[in-house]
Amino acid sequence: MPAPTALLSKEASVPADHKLKSSSPGDHDLILDMDATPSFQSIPDTNQSAASTVHIQTRKVNIPPHRFSPVKAMWPKIYAPLVEHLHLQVRMNLKNKAVELRNSQFTTEPGALQKGEDFIRAITYGFDVDDAIALLRLDDLYMEVFEIKDIKNLQGDHLARAIGRCVGKDGRTRNAIENTTRTRIVVAGPKIHILGGFNDLKMAREAIVSLVLGARPSKVYQDLRCIAAKRKMRV
Incomplete structure:
Protein backbone atom coordinates (compact mmCIF):
# COMPACT_ATOMS: atom_id res chain seq x y z
CA MET A 1 0.00 0.00 0.00
CA PRO A 2 1.56 3.28 -1.00
CA ALA A 3 2.06 6.00 1.49
CA PRO A 4 -0.26 9.05 1.55
CA THR A 5 2.61 11.23 0.51
CA ALA A 6 2.93 9.22 -2.71
CA LEU A 7 -0.73 9.90 -3.62
CA LEU A 8 -0.28 13.61 -3.11
CA SER A 9 2.80 13.71 -5.21
CA LYS A 10 1.12 11.67 -7.95
CA GLU A 11 -1.93 14.05 -8.04
CA ALA A 12 0.31 17.06 -8.13
CA SER A 13 2.22 15.56 -11.02
CA VAL A 14 -0.81 15.78 -13.29
CA PRO A 15 -0.26 18.56 -15.88
CA ALA A 16 -2.34 21.71 -15.69
CA ASP A 17 -3.37 21.35 -19.34
CA HIS A 18 -4.90 17.94 -18.62
CA LYS A 19 -7.18 19.40 -15.89
CA LEU A 20 -8.53 22.06 -18.22
CA LYS A 21 -9.22 19.55 -20.96
CA SER A 22 -11.08 17.18 -18.64
CA SER A 23 -13.65 19.79 -17.62
CA SER A 24 -16.79 19.46 -19.76
CA PRO A 25 -20.38 20.67 -19.66
CA GLY A 26 -21.34 17.36 -18.08
CA ASP A 27 -19.36 18.04 -14.91
CA HIS A 28 -21.25 18.86 -11.74
CA ASP A 29 -19.29 22.03 -11.10
CA LEU A 30 -21.27 25.31 -11.37
CA ILE A 31 -19.40 28.04 -13.22
CA LEU A 32 -20.62 31.65 -12.97
CA ASP A 33 -19.54 34.23 -15.48
CA MET A 34 -19.70 37.56 -13.66
CA ASP A 35 -19.15 39.48 -16.88
CA ALA A 36 -22.29 38.00 -18.44
CA THR A 37 -24.85 39.19 -15.84
CA PRO A 38 -28.04 40.50 -17.54
CA SER A 39 -28.77 44.20 -17.51
CA PHE A 40 -31.97 45.46 -15.87
CA GLN A 41 -32.55 47.86 -18.75
CA SER A 42 -33.38 44.95 -21.03
CA ILE A 43 -36.35 43.88 -18.85
CA PRO A 44 -39.59 45.44 -20.20
CA ASP A 45 -41.75 47.51 -17.91
CA THR A 46 -45.13 45.77 -17.57
CA ASN A 47 -46.94 48.95 -16.51
CA GLN A 48 -45.75 50.91 -19.52
CA SER A 49 -46.51 48.07 -21.90
CA ALA A 50 -50.03 47.69 -20.49
CA ALA A 51 -50.67 51.42 -20.79
CA SER A 52 -49.42 51.48 -24.36
CA THR A 53 -51.87 48.73 -25.40
CA ASP A 140 -81.61 47.17 -19.15
CA LEU A 141 -82.53 50.86 -19.20
CA TYR A 142 -83.14 52.78 -22.39
CA MET A 143 -84.13 56.24 -23.57
CA GLU A 144 -86.63 57.10 -26.24
CA VAL A 145 -87.08 60.51 -27.83
CA PHE A 146 -89.90 61.43 -30.19
CA GLU A 147 -92.01 64.42 -31.14
CA ILE A 148 -95.75 64.88 -31.02
CA LYS A 149 -95.65 65.61 -34.76
CA ASP A 150 -94.42 62.04 -35.29
CA ILE A 151 -97.75 60.83 -33.90
CA LYS A 152 -100.02 63.41 -35.46
CA ASN A 153 -99.22 66.52 -37.45
CA LEU A 154 -100.55 69.23 -35.16
CA GLN A 155 -99.81 72.94 -35.22
CA GLY A 156 -100.71 76.03 -33.25
CA ASP A 157 -103.34 75.64 -30.55
CA HIS A 158 -103.91 72.00 -31.42
CA LEU A 159 -100.29 71.23 -30.61
CA ALA A 160 -100.50 73.18 -27.35
CA ARG A 161 -103.62 71.27 -26.30
CA ALA A 162 -101.92 67.95 -27.06
CA ILE A 163 -98.98 68.93 -24.87
CA GLY A 164 -101.38 69.93 -22.11
CA ARG A 165 -103.16 66.56 -22.28
CA CYS A 166 -99.84 64.73 -21.93
CA VAL A 167 -98.81 66.76 -18.90
CA GLY A 168 -102.16 67.28 -17.21
CA LYS A 169 -103.05 69.78 -14.54
CA ASP A 170 -100.02 70.36 -12.29
CA GLY A 171 -98.36 67.38 -13.99
CA ARG A 172 -100.87 64.82 -12.70
CA THR A 173 -101.20 62.91 -15.95
CA ARG A 174 -97.46 62.68 -16.42
CA ASN A 175 -96.96 61.58 -12.80
CA ALA A 176 -99.67 58.93 -13.17
CA ILE A 177 -97.97 57.49 -16.24
CA GLU A 178 -94.57 57.55 -14.52
CA ASN A 179 -95.77 55.82 -11.37
CA THR A 180 -97.72 53.15 -13.22
CA THR A 181 -95.15 52.31 -15.88
CA ARG A 182 -92.11 52.90 -13.66
CA THR A 183 -90.57 55.36 -16.06
CA ARG A 184 -89.43 58.97 -16.08
CA ILE A 185 -90.93 61.37 -18.62
CA VAL A 186 -89.75 64.82 -19.66
CA VAL A 187 -92.04 66.92 -21.84
CA ALA A 188 -89.91 69.64 -23.44
CA GLY A 189 -92.32 71.42 -25.74
CA PRO A 190 -93.20 69.20 -28.69
CA LYS A 191 -90.45 66.71 -27.75
CA ILE A 192 -91.04 63.89 -25.28
CA HIS A 193 -88.25 61.96 -23.57
CA ILE A 194 -88.89 58.66 -21.77
CA LEU A 195 -86.41 56.77 -19.56
CA GLY A 196 -87.10 53.21 -18.41
CA GLY A 197 -87.08 49.52 -19.27
CA PHE A 198 -88.05 48.14 -22.66
CA ASN A 199 -91.58 47.01 -21.74
CA ASP A 200 -92.10 50.08 -19.54
CA LEU A 201 -91.18 52.37 -22.41
CA LYS A 202 -93.72 50.65 -24.61
CA MET A 203 -96.57 51.13 -22.12
CA ALA A 204 -95.69 54.77 -21.45
CA ARG A 205 -95.47 55.49 -25.17
CA GLU A 206 -98.88 53.91 -25.81
CA ALA A 207 -100.44 56.06 -23.08
CA ILE A 208 -98.94 59.24 -24.54
CA VAL A 209 -99.99 58.28 -28.07
CA SER A 210 -103.56 57.78 -26.87
CA LEU A 211 -103.58 61.23 -25.28
CA VAL A 212 -102.17 62.90 -28.39
CA LEU A 213 -104.76 61.21 -30.62
CA GLY A 214 -107.55 62.66 -28.48
CA ALA A 215 -108.35 59.97 -25.94
CA ARG A 216 -109.94 61.13 -22.73
CA PRO A 217 -107.64 61.25 -19.71
CA SER A 218 -110.18 59.18 -17.74
CA LYS A 219 -109.85 56.37 -20.31
CA VAL A 220 -106.06 56.51 -20.09
CA TYR A 221 -106.25 56.44 -16.26
CA GLN A 222 -108.46 53.37 -16.45
CA ASP A 223 -106.00 51.58 -18.71
CA LEU A 224 -103.16 52.51 -16.36
CA ARG A 225 -105.09 51.17 -13.37
CA CYS A 226 -105.58 47.87 -15.21
CA ILE A 227 -101.84 47.69 -15.89
CA ALA A 228 -101.05 48.41 -12.22
CA ALA A 229 -103.50 45.70 -11.07
CA LYS A 230 -101.95 43.12 -13.41
CA ARG A 231 -98.51 43.96 -12.08
CA LYS A 232 -99.61 43.48 -8.50
CA MET A 233 -101.05 40.07 -9.38
CA ARG A 234 -97.75 39.01 -10.95
CA VAL A 235 -95.85 40.00 -7.83
Missing part, protein backbone atom coordinates in the same frame (compact mmCIF):
# COMPACT_ATOMS: atom_id res chain seq x y z
CA VAL A 54 -54.96 50.65 -24.22
CA HIS A 55 -57.01 51.94 -27.15
CA ILE A 56 -58.01 55.48 -26.21
CA GLN A 57 -61.47 56.50 -27.41
CA THR A 58 -63.24 59.81 -26.96
CA ARG A 59 -66.84 60.96 -27.05
CA LYS A 60 -68.29 64.44 -27.29
CA VAL A 61 -71.79 65.44 -26.19
CA ASN A 62 -72.99 68.89 -27.19
CA ILE A 63 -75.05 70.79 -24.63
CA PRO A 64 -78.11 72.70 -25.89
CA PRO A 65 -78.06 76.43 -25.11
CA HIS A 66 -81.09 76.24 -22.81
CA ARG A 67 -79.47 73.43 -20.78
CA PHE A 68 -75.97 74.87 -20.49
CA SER A 69 -76.58 76.80 -17.26
CA PRO A 70 -78.30 73.89 -15.42
CA VAL A 71 -75.58 71.45 -16.47
CA LYS A 72 -72.89 73.88 -15.36
CA ALA A 73 -74.59 74.30 -11.96
CA MET A 74 -74.89 70.51 -11.50
CA TRP A 75 -71.40 69.73 -12.74
CA PRO A 76 -70.01 68.54 -9.35
CA LYS A 77 -72.79 65.95 -9.20
CA ILE A 78 -72.31 64.94 -12.85
CA TYR A 79 -68.60 64.19 -13.11
CA ALA A 80 -68.32 62.33 -9.77
CA PRO A 81 -70.11 59.08 -10.85
CA LEU A 82 -68.33 59.11 -14.21
CA VAL A 83 -64.91 59.21 -12.56
CA GLU A 84 -65.58 57.05 -9.52
CA HIS A 85 -67.91 54.43 -10.98
CA LEU A 86 -66.81 54.14 -14.63
CA HIS A 87 -63.21 55.40 -14.20
CA LEU A 88 -63.50 57.75 -17.16
CA GLN A 89 -61.73 61.01 -17.84
CA VAL A 90 -64.25 63.80 -18.33
CA ARG A 91 -64.13 67.55 -18.78
CA MET A 92 -66.55 70.33 -19.65
CA ASN A 93 -65.44 72.44 -22.59
CA LEU A 94 -66.84 75.89 -21.89
CA LYS A 95 -65.69 77.28 -25.22
CA ASN A 96 -67.44 74.67 -27.37
CA LYS A 97 -70.25 74.10 -24.83
CA ALA A 98 -69.78 70.35 -24.81
CA VAL A 99 -68.83 67.54 -22.43
CA GLU A 100 -65.87 65.43 -23.55
CA LEU A 101 -65.32 61.86 -22.34
CA ARG A 102 -62.30 59.59 -22.68
CA ASN A 103 -61.40 56.15 -21.39
CA SER A 104 -58.10 55.31 -19.68
CA GLN A 105 -56.02 52.35 -18.56
CA PHE A 106 -58.14 52.14 -15.40
CA THR A 107 -61.40 51.71 -17.35
CA THR A 108 -62.34 48.05 -16.99
CA GLU A 109 -65.97 47.96 -18.17
CA PRO A 110 -66.27 47.47 -21.95
CA GLY A 111 -69.34 49.70 -22.41
CA ALA A 112 -68.28 52.39 -19.96
CA LEU A 113 -67.84 55.05 -22.63
CA GLN A 114 -71.30 54.47 -24.10
CA LYS A 115 -72.90 54.51 -20.64
CA GLY A 116 -71.18 57.79 -19.87
CA GLU A 117 -72.47 59.32 -23.09
CA ASP A 118 -76.03 58.16 -22.38
CA PHE A 119 -75.76 59.58 -18.87
CA ILE A 120 -74.75 63.02 -20.17
CA ARG A 121 -77.43 62.99 -22.87
CA ALA A 122 -80.12 62.12 -20.31
CA ILE A 123 -79.14 65.18 -18.29
CA THR A 124 -79.18 67.39 -21.39
CA TYR A 125 -82.68 66.10 -22.15
CA GLY A 126 -83.88 67.35 -18.76
CA PHE A 127 -83.74 64.29 -16.49
CA ASP A 128 -82.52 64.68 -12.93
CA VAL A 129 -79.05 63.46 -12.04
CA ASP A 130 -80.47 60.93 -9.57
CA ASP A 131 -82.65 59.41 -12.29
CA ALA A 132 -79.90 59.44 -14.91
CA ILE A 133 -77.45 57.61 -12.60
CA ALA A 134 -79.58 54.49 -13.11
CA LEU A 135 -78.15 54.31 -16.65
CA LEU A 136 -74.70 53.76 -15.15
CA ARG A 137 -75.75 51.02 -12.75
CA LEU A 138 -78.31 49.06 -14.79
CA ASP A 139 -77.92 47.51 -18.21
Whole structure:
Protein backbone atom coordinates (compact mmCIF):
# COMPACT_ATOMS: atom_id res chain seq x y z
CA MET A 1 0.00 0.00 0.00
CA PRO A 2 1.56 3.28 -1.00
CA ALA A 3 2.06 6.00 1.49
CA PRO A 4 -0.26 9.05 1.55
CA THR A 5 2.61 11.23 0.51
CA ALA A 6 2.93 9.22 -2.71
CA LEU A 7 -0.73 9.90 -3.62
CA LEU A 8 -0.28 13.61 -3.11
CA SER A 9 2.80 13.71 -5.21
CA LYS A 10 1.12 11.67 -7.95
CA GLU A 11 -1.93 14.05 -8.04
CA ALA A 12 0.31 17.06 -8.13
CA SER A 13 2.22 15.56 -11.02
CA VAL A 14 -0.81 15.78 -13.29
CA PRO A 15 -0.26 18.56 -15.88
CA ALA A 16 -2.34 21.71 -15.69
CA ASP A 17 -3.37 21.35 -19.34
CA HIS A 18 -4.90 17.94 -18.62
CA LYS A 19 -7.18 19.40 -15.89
CA LEU A 20 -8.53 22.06 -18.22
CA LYS A 21 -9.22 19.55 -20.96
CA SER A 22 -11.08 17.18 -18.64
CA SER A 23 -13.65 19.79 -17.62
CA SER A 24 -16.79 19.46 -19.76
CA PRO A 25 -20.38 20.67 -19.66
CA GLY A 26 -21.34 17.36 -18.08
CA ASP A 27 -19.36 18.04 -14.91
CA HIS A 28 -21.25 18.86 -11.74
CA ASP A 29 -19.29 22.03 -11.10
CA LEU A 30 -21.27 25.31 -11.37
CA ILE A 31 -19.40 28.04 -13.22
CA LEU A 32 -20.62 31.65 -12.97
CA ASP A 33 -19.54 34.23 -15.48
CA MET A 34 -19.70 37.56 -13.66
CA ASP A 35 -19.15 39.48 -16.88
CA ALA A 36 -22.29 38.00 -18.44
CA THR A 37 -24.85 39.19 -15.84
CA PRO A 38 -28.04 40.50 -17.54
CA SER A 39 -28.77 44.20 -17.51
CA PHE A 40 -31.97 45.46 -15.87
CA GLN A 41 -32.55 47.86 -18.75
CA SER A 42 -33.38 44.95 -21.03
CA ILE A 43 -36.35 43.88 -18.85
CA PRO A 44 -39.59 45.44 -20.20
CA ASP A 45 -41.75 47.51 -17.91
CA THR A 46 -45.13 45.77 -17.57
CA ASN A 47 -46.94 48.95 -16.51
CA GLN A 48 -45.75 50.91 -19.52
CA SER A 49 -46.51 48.07 -21.90
CA ALA A 50 -50.03 47.69 -20.49
CA ALA A 51 -50.67 51.42 -20.79
CA SER A 52 -49.42 51.48 -24.36
CA THR A 53 -51.87 48.73 -25.40
CA VAL A 54 -54.96 50.65 -24.22
CA HIS A 55 -57.01 51.94 -27.15
CA ILE A 56 -58.01 55.48 -26.21
CA GLN A 57 -61.47 56.50 -27.41
CA THR A 58 -63.24 59.81 -26.96
CA ARG A 59 -66.84 60.96 -27.05
CA LYS A 60 -68.29 64.44 -27.29
CA VAL A 61 -71.79 65.44 -26.19
CA ASN A 62 -72.99 68.89 -27.19
CA ILE A 63 -75.05 70.79 -24.63
CA PRO A 64 -78.11 72.70 -25.89
CA PRO A 65 -78.06 76.43 -25.11
CA HIS A 66 -81.09 76.24 -22.81
CA ARG A 67 -79.47 73.43 -20.78
CA PHE A 68 -75.97 74.87 -20.49
CA SER A 69 -76.58 76.80 -17.26
CA PRO A 70 -78.30 73.89 -15.42
CA VAL A 71 -75.58 71.45 -16.47
CA LYS A 72 -72.89 73.88 -15.36
CA ALA A 73 -74.59 74.30 -11.96
CA MET A 74 -74.89 70.51 -11.50
CA TRP A 75 -71.40 69.73 -12.74
CA PRO A 76 -70.01 68.54 -9.35
CA LYS A 77 -72.79 65.95 -9.20
CA ILE A 78 -72.31 64.94 -12.85
CA TYR A 79 -68.60 64.19 -13.11
CA ALA A 80 -68.32 62.33 -9.77
CA PRO A 81 -70.11 59.08 -10.85
CA LEU A 82 -68.33 59.11 -14.21
CA VAL A 83 -64.91 59.21 -12.56
CA GLU A 84 -65.58 57.05 -9.52
CA HIS A 85 -67.91 54.43 -10.98
CA LEU A 86 -66.81 54.14 -14.63
CA HIS A 87 -63.21 55.40 -14.20
CA LEU A 88 -63.50 57.75 -17.16
CA GLN A 89 -61.73 61.01 -17.84
CA VAL A 90 -64.25 63.80 -18.33
CA ARG A 91 -64.13 67.55 -18.78
CA MET A 92 -66.55 70.33 -19.65
CA ASN A 93 -65.44 72.44 -22.59
CA LEU A 94 -66.84 75.89 -21.89
CA LYS A 95 -65.69 77.28 -25.22
CA ASN A 96 -67.44 74.67 -27.37
CA LYS A 97 -70.25 74.10 -24.83
CA ALA A 98 -69.78 70.35 -24.81
CA VAL A 99 -68.83 67.54 -22.43
CA GLU A 100 -65.87 65.43 -23.55
CA LEU A 101 -65.32 61.86 -22.34
CA ARG A 102 -62.30 59.59 -22.68
CA ASN A 103 -61.40 56.15 -21.39
CA SER A 104 -58.10 55.31 -19.68
CA GLN A 105 -56.02 52.35 -18.56
CA PHE A 106 -58.14 52.14 -15.40
CA THR A 107 -61.40 51.71 -17.35
CA THR A 108 -62.34 48.05 -16.99
CA GLU A 109 -65.97 47.96 -18.17
CA PRO A 110 -66.27 47.47 -21.95
CA GLY A 111 -69.34 49.70 -22.41
CA ALA A 112 -68.28 52.39 -19.96
CA LEU A 113 -67.84 55.05 -22.63
CA GLN A 114 -71.30 54.47 -24.10
CA LYS A 115 -72.90 54.51 -20.64
CA GLY A 116 -71.18 57.79 -19.87
CA GLU A 117 -72.47 59.32 -23.09
CA ASP A 118 -76.03 58.16 -22.38
CA PHE A 119 -75.76 59.58 -18.87
CA ILE A 120 -74.75 63.02 -20.17
CA ARG A 121 -77.43 62.99 -22.87
CA ALA A 122 -80.12 62.12 -20.31
CA ILE A 123 -79.14 65.18 -18.29
CA THR A 124 -79.18 67.39 -21.39
CA TYR A 125 -82.68 66.10 -22.15
CA GLY A 126 -83.88 67.35 -18.76
CA PHE A 127 -83.74 64.29 -16.49
CA ASP A 128 -82.52 64.68 -12.93
CA VAL A 129 -79.05 63.46 -12.04
CA ASP A 130 -80.47 60.93 -9.57
CA ASP A 131 -82.65 59.41 -12.29
CA ALA A 132 -79.90 59.44 -14.91
CA ILE A 133 -77.45 57.61 -12.60
CA ALA A 134 -79.58 54.49 -13.11
CA LEU A 135 -78.15 54.31 -16.65
CA LEU A 136 -74.70 53.76 -15.15
CA ARG A 137 -75.75 51.02 -12.75
CA LEU A 138 -78.31 49.06 -14.79
CA ASP A 139 -77.92 47.51 -18.21
CA ASP A 140 -81.61 47.17 -19.15
CA LEU A 141 -82.53 50.86 -19.20
CA TYR A 142 -83.14 52.78 -22.39
CA MET A 143 -84.13 56.24 -23.57
CA GLU A 144 -86.63 57.10 -26.24
CA VAL A 145 -87.08 60.51 -27.83
CA PHE A 146 -89.90 61.43 -30.19
CA GLU A 147 -92.01 64.42 -31.14
CA ILE A 148 -95.75 64.88 -31.02
CA LYS A 149 -95.65 65.61 -34.76
CA ASP A 150 -94.42 62.04 -35.29
CA ILE A 151 -97.75 60.83 -33.90
CA LYS A 152 -100.02 63.41 -35.46
CA ASN A 153 -99.22 66.52 -37.45
CA LEU A 154 -100.55 69.23 -35.16
CA GLN A 155 -99.81 72.94 -35.22
CA GLY A 156 -100.71 76.03 -33.25
CA ASP A 157 -103.34 75.64 -30.55
CA HIS A 158 -103.91 72.00 -31.42
CA LEU A 159 -100.29 71.23 -30.61
CA ALA A 160 -100.50 73.18 -27.35
CA ARG A 161 -103.62 71.27 -26.30
CA ALA A 162 -101.92 67.95 -27.06
CA ILE A 163 -98.98 68.93 -24.87
CA GLY A 164 -101.38 69.93 -22.11
CA ARG A 165 -103.16 66.56 -22.28
CA CYS A 166 -99.84 64.73 -21.93
CA VAL A 167 -98.81 66.76 -18.90
CA GLY A 168 -102.16 67.28 -17.21
CA LYS A 169 -103.05 69.78 -14.54
CA ASP A 170 -100.02 70.36 -12.29
CA GLY A 171 -98.36 67.38 -13.99
CA ARG A 172 -100.87 64.82 -12.70
CA THR A 173 -101.20 62.91 -15.95
CA ARG A 174 -97.46 62.68 -16.42
CA ASN A 175 -96.96 61.58 -12.80
CA ALA A 176 -99.67 58.93 -13.17
CA ILE A 177 -97.97 57.49 -16.24
CA GLU A 178 -94.57 57.55 -14.52
CA ASN A 179 -95.77 55.82 -11.37
CA THR A 180 -97.72 53.15 -13.22
CA THR A 181 -95.15 52.31 -15.88
CA ARG A 182 -92.11 52.90 -13.66
CA THR A 183 -90.57 55.36 -16.06
CA ARG A 184 -89.43 58.97 -16.08
CA ILE A 185 -90.93 61.37 -18.62
CA VAL A 186 -89.75 64.82 -19.66
CA VAL A 187 -92.04 66.92 -21.84
CA ALA A 188 -89.91 69.64 -23.44
CA GLY A 189 -92.32 71.42 -25.74
CA PRO A 190 -93.20 69.20 -28.69
CA LYS A 191 -90.45 66.71 -27.75
CA ILE A 192 -91.04 63.89 -25.28
CA HIS A 193 -88.25 61.96 -23.57
CA ILE A 194 -88.89 58.66 -21.77
CA LEU A 195 -86.41 56.77 -19.56
CA GLY A 196 -87.10 53.21 -18.41
CA GLY A 197 -87.08 49.52 -19.27
CA PHE A 198 -88.05 48.14 -22.66
CA ASN A 199 -91.58 47.01 -21.74
CA ASP A 200 -92.10 50.08 -19.54
CA LEU A 201 -91.18 52.37 -22.41
CA LYS A 202 -93.72 50.65 -24.61
CA MET A 203 -96.57 51.13 -22.12
CA ALA A 204 -95.69 54.77 -21.45
CA ARG A 205 -95.47 55.49 -25.17
CA GLU A 206 -98.88 53.91 -25.81
CA ALA A 207 -100.44 56.06 -23.08
CA ILE A 208 -98.94 59.24 -24.54
CA VAL A 209 -99.99 58.28 -28.07
CA SER A 210 -103.56 57.78 -26.87
CA LEU A 211 -103.58 61.23 -25.28
CA VAL A 212 -102.17 62.90 -28.39
CA LEU A 213 -104.76 61.21 -30.62
CA GLY A 214 -107.55 62.66 -28.48
CA ALA A 215 -108.35 59.97 -25.94
CA ARG A 216 -109.94 61.13 -22.73
CA PRO A 217 -107.64 61.25 -19.71
CA SER A 218 -110.18 59.18 -17.74
CA LYS A 219 -109.85 56.37 -20.31
CA VAL A 220 -106.06 56.51 -20.09
CA TYR A 221 -106.25 56.44 -16.26
CA GLN A 222 -108.46 53.37 -16.45
CA ASP A 223 -106.00 51.58 -18.71
CA LEU A 224 -103.16 52.51 -16.36
CA ARG A 225 -105.09 51.17 -13.37
CA CYS A 226 -105.58 47.87 -15.21
CA ILE A 227 -101.84 47.69 -15.89
CA ALA A 228 -101.05 48.41 -12.22
CA ALA A 229 -103.50 45.70 -11.07
CA LYS A 230 -101.95 43.12 -13.41
CA ARG A 231 -98.51 43.96 -12.08
CA LYS A 232 -99.61 43.48 -8.50
CA MET A 233 -101.05 40.07 -9.38
CA ARG A 234 -97.75 39.01 -10.95
CA VAL A 235 -95.85 40.00 -7.83
